[in-house]
Amino acid sequence: xxxxxxxxxxxxxxxxxxxxxxxxxxxxxxxxxxxxxxxxxxxxxxxxxxxxxxxxxxxxxxxxxxxxxxxxxxxxxxxxxxxxxxxxxxxxxxxxxxxxxxxxxxxxxxxxxxxxxxxxxxxxxxxxxxxxxxxxxxxxxxxxxxxxxxxxxxxxxxxxxxxxxxxxxxxxxxxxxxxxxxxxxxxxxxxxxxxxxxxxxxxxxxxxxxxxxxxxxxxxxxxxxxxxxxxxxxxxxxxxxxxxxxxxxxxxxxxxxxxxxxxxxxxxxxxxxxxxxxxxxxxxxxxxxxxxxxxxxxxxxxxxxxxxxxxxxxxxxxxxxxxxxxxxxxxxxxxxxxxxxxxxxxxxxxxxxx
Amino acid sequence: xxxxxxxxxxxxxxxxxxxxxxxxxxxxxxxxxxxxxxxxxxxxxxxxxxxxxxxxxxxxxxxxxxxxxxxxxxxxxxxxxxxxxxxxxxxxxxxxxxxxxxxxxxxxxxxxxxxxxxxxxxxxxxxxxxxxxxxxxxxxxxxxxxxxxxxxxxxxxxxxxxxxxxxxxxxxxxxxxxxxxxxxxxxxxxxxxxxxxxxxxxxxxxxxxxxxxxxxxxxxxxxxxxxxxxxxxxxx
Numbered sequence: 001x002x003x004x005x006x007x008x009x010x011x012x013x014x015x016x017x018x019x020x021x022x023x024x025x026x027x028x029x030x031x032x033x034x035x036x037x038x039x040x041x042x043x044x045x046x047x048x049x050x051x052x053x054x055x056x057x058x059x060x061x062x063x064x065x066x067x068x069x070x071x072x073x074x075x076x077x078x079x080x081x082x083x084x085x086x087x088x089x090x091x092x093x094x095x096x097x098x099x100x101x102x103x104x105x106x107x108x109x110x111x112x113x114x115x116x117x118x119x120x121x122x123x124x125x126x127x128x129x130x131x132x133x134x135x136x137x138x139x140x141x142x143x144x145x146x147x148x149x150x151x152x153x154x155x156x157x158x159x160x161x162x163x164x165x166x167x168x169x170x171x172x173x174x175x176x177x178x179x180x181x182x183x184x185x186x187x188x189x190x191x192x193x194x195x196x197x198x199x200x201x202x203x204x205x206x207x208x209x210x211x212x213x214x215x216x217x218x219x220x221x222x223x224x225x226x227x228x229x230x231x232x233x234x235x236x237x238x239x240x241x242x243x244x245x246x247x248x249x250x251x252x253x254x255x256x257x258x259x260x261x262x263x264x265x266x267x268x269x270x271x272x273x274x275x276x277x278x279x280x281x282x283x284x285x286x287x288x289x290x291x292x293x294x295x296x297x298x299x300x301x302x303x304x305x306x307x308x309x310x311x312x313x314x315x316x317x318x319x320x321x322x323x324x325x326x327x328x329x330x331x332x333x334x335x336x337x338x339x340x341x342x343x344x345x346x347x348x349x350x351x352x353x354x
Numbered sequence: 355x356x357x358x359x360x361x362x363x364x365x366x367x368x369x370x371x372x373x374x375x376x377x378x379x380x381x382x383x384x385x386x387x388x389x390x391x392x393x394x395x396x397x398x399x400x401x402x403x404x405x406x407x408x409x410x411x412x413x414x415x416x417x418x419x420x421x422x423x424x425x426x427x428x429x430x431x432x433x434x435x436x437x438x439x440x441x442x443x444x445x446x447x448x449x450x451x452x453x454x455x456x457x458x459x460x461x462x463x464x465x466x467x468x469x470x471x472x473x474x475x476x477x478x479x480x481x482x483x484x485x486x487x488x489x490x491x492x493x494x495x496x497x498x499x500x501x502x503x504x505x506x507x508x509x510x511x512x513x514x515x516x517x518x519x520x521x522x523x524x525x526x527x528x529x530x531x532x533x534x535x536x537x538x539x540x541x542x543x544x545x546x547x548x549x550x551x552x553x554x555x556x557x558x559x560x561x562x563x564x565x566x567x568x569x570x571x572x573x574x575x576x577x578x579x580x581x582x583x584x585x586x587x588x589x590x
Contacts, residue, residue, distance in 0.1 A: 262451050270438025
């Protein structure tokens, strides 16, 4: 670090410029990560928070991937799942995109039909009484109010913490009442949330029940909007990480080229390739850490402000993880550039040698 | 055994179908505390000889021994280590690192050897004092005059007490007064530290303190008696 720190001090303008570029890229990646996580939570939180380890879907035709939109389970399939030896708990869930009216207000909602008193059902769901998630409560719907879903009127009996499905707040209704909604289209349930024993055989269970099982985490992909949104945002995020590697690599390529006479002198007076490369790598790391930390600090600050306006999540997965990836990609770019140190011939320090 | 020995060294470069012989069967031994100056016209092979003597370039044939160790079979890494421990370089344009101040220019050589102690810094300060730059330790190269830069380069070359000191045209960018002072300094420190010093120079006006003056012509080292002839080749 002897030379690295002194060069940082000497060429502070150039290094400040590249650190600012890194900070801006970090800002973009951080904002995108926070927004992607926020959108994801608004798309899947009602599914990922289910107290189950597997979700059973009806097996789609033509080998397609299972989806909440297409899945329809009948009573026979539900009974088979419930009776399977490896299943410790089976909770049928009806999922329907619908709309709700509250006075003159109209909301797009996801109606989750659950068995009252079951492991999935929030306390208060029974008959014509429903539990709403906080997204709807934020719109002014209170406990004791009446809301209309389809043609049926329900009383709000309670409020559930954040639960979203496909960007709509979830309303938990009695499964029996859910089956009466036109969106249910005659299905007994959409999916079944399963808790299974540790030694379960997933293939056998799928074969025996005629269903397709996904882990609760993988079931996110069965929500159409999640895959589309997440895929696009992830692609942009990876592209930004790639750009950061190229930007850092380009800067250190030019920087190393400018330093070639100095590197030749250092080698002539006995500096090894390892010494010079380690010094340059430390320099790259300092620039990346400083730029990345500034960018992520701005993300955290902006995130606090944005979270009240748009879906935005600030946690380790949206700050530390992208920062770590940025450092890794940036270092890859820098190390590729630093490789050219080994090609500098010390003899060039003797200007007139050839 | 003398610190620097070149035995029948030749260096050739391919040149189309033929080859150029930059150094032609040169043998040279430099004793401890001896200052040998090599002069000659541009392209005569002086700097190539210096590169070979400094383990920067392998000779096509012949052998080089530095402080008793043969350089010929050393790998690049070992040559680097040899330069770090046994050889000091003073370059034509001083070749100081632009981001370092005078003290750090000298100190970095100790860092390359893994010495990061206060003693190493003290030694660097002493050397800068010895070359008359104690007041300029915090100055960067662009804040130093040409003569001062060369004096920093001298301190840098000597901090590890090398057995061999190789000096490439140290006065080419200096006026005669500064050039003379730099040559005097090199001469004085050569005796004081007991280094074997080879000085490549065009400048034949300054000869005080030089033990032997050799002339290089077409890759060969000529005896000093021919200085007059070569002088006319160099300066006309």
